[in-house]
Amino acid sequence: MSAVAQLEERASVRPVRPRDAIVRYSGIRTWGPFLVVLVLWALISAAGIFPSAFFSSPAEVWERALSLVERGILPAYVGDSLIRLAVGAAWGLVIGILLGFVIGLSARARKFCWPALLFFQAIGDIAWLPILIVWFGFSLTSVTIVIVYTVCFPLIISIVAAIDAIPANMLRAAGSLGASRLQRIVLVVVPAALPGLSSGIRTGLGYGWRALIAAEIIIGTSGVGFMMFDARRQGDVTQVFVGMIVLGALWYATDALLLAPFEKATVERWGMVEGIGR
Amino acid sequence: MNVLEIEHLTQSYVDAYTGDRTLAIGDVSFTVPQGQFVSLLGPSGCGKTTVLNIVAGFVESTGGRVLVEGAPVAGPGPDRGVVFQDFALFPWLTVRQNIVFGLRMQGAGKEERERRAEEMLALVGLDGFGSKYPHELSGGMRQRTGVARVLATNPTMMLMDEPFASIDAQTRRVLQQEVLQIWDSQRPTVLFVTHDVDEAIFMADRVIVLSARPSTVQADIAVPFERPRTWREIQADPRFAELRTELMTMLGVEDL
Ligand SMILES: Nc1ncnc2c1ncn2[C@@H]1O[C@H](COP(=O)(O)OP(=O)(O)O)[C@@H](O)[C@H]1O
Numbered sequence: 001m002s003a004v005a006q007l008e009e010r011a012s013v014r015p016v017r018p019r020d021a022i023v024r025y026s027g028i029r030t031w032g033p034f035l036v037v038l039v040l041w042a043l044i045s046a047a048g049i050f051p052s053a054f055f056s057s058p059a060e061v062w063e064r065a066l067s068l069v070e071r072g073i074l075p076a077y078v079g080d081s082l083i084r085l086a087v088g089a090a091w092g093l094v095i096g097i098l099l100g101f102v103i104g105l106s107a108r109a110r111k112f113c114w115p116a117l118l119f120f121q122a123i124g125d126i127a128w129l130p131i132l133i134v135w136f137g138f139s140l141t142s143v144t145i146v147i148v149y150t151v152c153f154p155l156i157i158s159i160v161a162a163i164d165a166i167p168a169n170m171l172r173a174a175g176s177l178g179a180s181r182l183q184r185i186v187l188v189v190v191p192a193a194l195p196g197l198s199s200g201i202r203t204g205l206g207y208g209w210r211a212l213i214a215a216e217i218i219i220g221t222s223g224v225g226f227m228m229f230d231a232r233r234q235g236d237v238t239q240v241f242v243g244m245i246v247l248g249a250l251w252y253a254t255d256a257l258l259l260a261p262f263e264k265a266t267v268e269r270w271g272m273v274e275g276i277g278r
Numbered sequence: 279m280n281v282l283e284i285e286h287l288t289q290s291y292v293d294a295y296t297g298d299r300t301l302a303i304g305d306v307s308f309t310v311p312q313g314q315f316v317s318l319l320g321p322s323g324c325g326k327t328t329v330l331n332i333v334a335g336f337v338e339s340t341g342g343r344v345l346v347e348g349a350p351v352a353g354p355g356p357d358r359g360v361v362f363q364d365f366a367l368f369p370w371l372t373v374r375q376n377i378v379f380g381l382r383m384q385g386a387g388k389e390e391r392e393r394r395a396e397e398m399l400a401l402v403g404l405d406g407f408g409s410k411y412p413h414e415l416s417g418g419m420r421q422r423t424g425v426a427r428v429l430a431t432n433p434t435m436m437l438m439d440e441p442f443a444s445i446d447a448q449t450r451r452v453l454q455q456e457v458l459q460i461w462d463s464q465r466p467t468v469l470f471v472t473h474d475v476d477e478a479i480f481m482a483d484r485v486i487v488l489s490a491r492p493s494t495v496q497a498d499i500a501v502p503f504e505r506p507r508t509w510r511e512i513q514a515d516p517r518f519a520e521l522r523t524e525l526m527t528m529l530g531v532e533d534l
């Protein structure tokens with residue numbers, strides 16, 4: 001190793017700030033904010049600012065959640081919602097990723113699809129429900145289509161934007177090293193678009209998750225959305241609270257178990273994006 | 279034998295907004311013999327990058343001929359490796375994988391790639407860094423990776439577009455010396471684009487000066503120094519100061 005390399009190596013090592021370390025390792029970063037919300041929530045409900053019929057306490061919500069789990073209602077509904085999301089998201093990802101790359105790579109495909117893309121993007125996901133119910137009834141098909149629809153658009157748009165943002169010199173470098181067009185696509189465009197792809201998946205799944213809950217409220221036969229809306233009909237505020245917390249917790253788990261590890265192992269490892277929310 | 283022949287090259291660009299045509303390269307002709315290190319020097323915006331991009335096959339010229347080893351340039355190819363100012367490394371590949379990208383495109387086997395990677399890492403002074411990702415390296419180390427990536431396939435020509443411009447001043451001088459040493463081990467023909475007079479002299483066997491837009495070859499000057507060169511020796515040489523003054527005057531830079 002040359003002297004310069006050694007010098008430069010020393011310069012390129014980033015110091016760890018001690019405060020960062022404390023926050024990272026003690027779990028304060030993860031649970032701290034929730035703790036604050038929980039304490040505020042308990043204080044507000046104990047102070048009796050709102051009538052208890054409108055505003056349940058943390059203890060009530062916790063008990064209700066336990067009993068819903070014991071009776072098997074919550075697990076069954078969560079399972080239903082997750083399966084619907086998984087089916088819809090899987091189709092949405094396949095279609096969105098394919099279309100994203102085709103539109104991103106082919107000028108002709110882009111010219112052809114872009115106006116339609118903008119047009120259909122404007123028809124919000126739930127705006128499709130009335131006609132879908134007419135066509136497919138209160139079925140999994142209707143829900144799946146709504147989710148596919150919501151997952152696709154942000155995915156396509158962020159993949160196209162990511163492909164457009166690939167530095168020209170990166171593709172030129174590959175070409176001058178002997179890469180064919182296909183090799184440039186597979187070995188350069190795809191990995192270079194990965195930051196856009198992963199942020200598109202994040203946005204798409206987030207929208208899909210919300211659309212699912214909305215669809216369950218309208219189509220409602222089971223699922224977390226149905227549970228919440230059903231509880232409202234019976235004036236059961238505690239159960240509505242349970243539903244809201246379950247929604248947040250499930251999204252948090254999706255992020256922590258699926259999205260974040262994927263990003264950590266790829267685009268963050270490669271220095272292509274800064275850690276999102278970490 | 280001339281590796282590169284450029285005959286009456288012209289290039290005009292059409293402004294996408296106004297539709298105006300501007301002539302960037304007026305009339306440029308020169309040839310470069312095998313193994314020569316040539317600096318292409320000129321004021322900013324005179325068309326140096328354009329010339330290099332045409333030789334690389336990234337841009338099609340609007341007039342004239344460019345021959346590499348007697349054959350007209352048609353698109354980029356592995357006979358002409360390019361070192362970029364912004365490195366243009368692949369961030370998702372390790373240093374080692376970046377270096378052997380060209381060999382991979384040629385279908386070289388895993389064993390050969392690994393052997394070559396170690397050779398190149400040693401040559402550019404990066405042994406031990408093969409498993410790092412580009413973002414974990416300093417600018418100087420990244421550019422040495424860029425040079426190694428090009429030289430790994432033994433190209434006929436190495437094209438360099440202001441390769442040290444994004445590197446801090448202290449590192450730059452050391453890197454210039456190192457790149458010359460690396461070049462010396464293979465001696466590919468080099469077209470080295472720069473707007474820095476000192477760098478143009480220090481690196482090259484010959485400096486071709488382009489005039490301002492629309493550019494023509496304003497001067498073609500041989501650099502007399504022996505190799506290997508070090509900044510310490512070159513700077514002390516009175517001929518360096520003379521050459522520098524001559525080129526500065528040509529570029530219209532008054533303050534010395
Ligand atoms: N793709 C392009 N479209 C339009 N004008 C361009 C393009 N590339 C370069 N030019 C113009 O051509 C001239 C030469 O550019 P360039 O080759 O980059 O110069 P240099 O590398 O010497 O600074 C500049 O005036 C620049 O604005």
Ligand SMILES: [Mg+2]
Nearest residue numbers: 326327328440
């Ligand atoms: Mg330039």
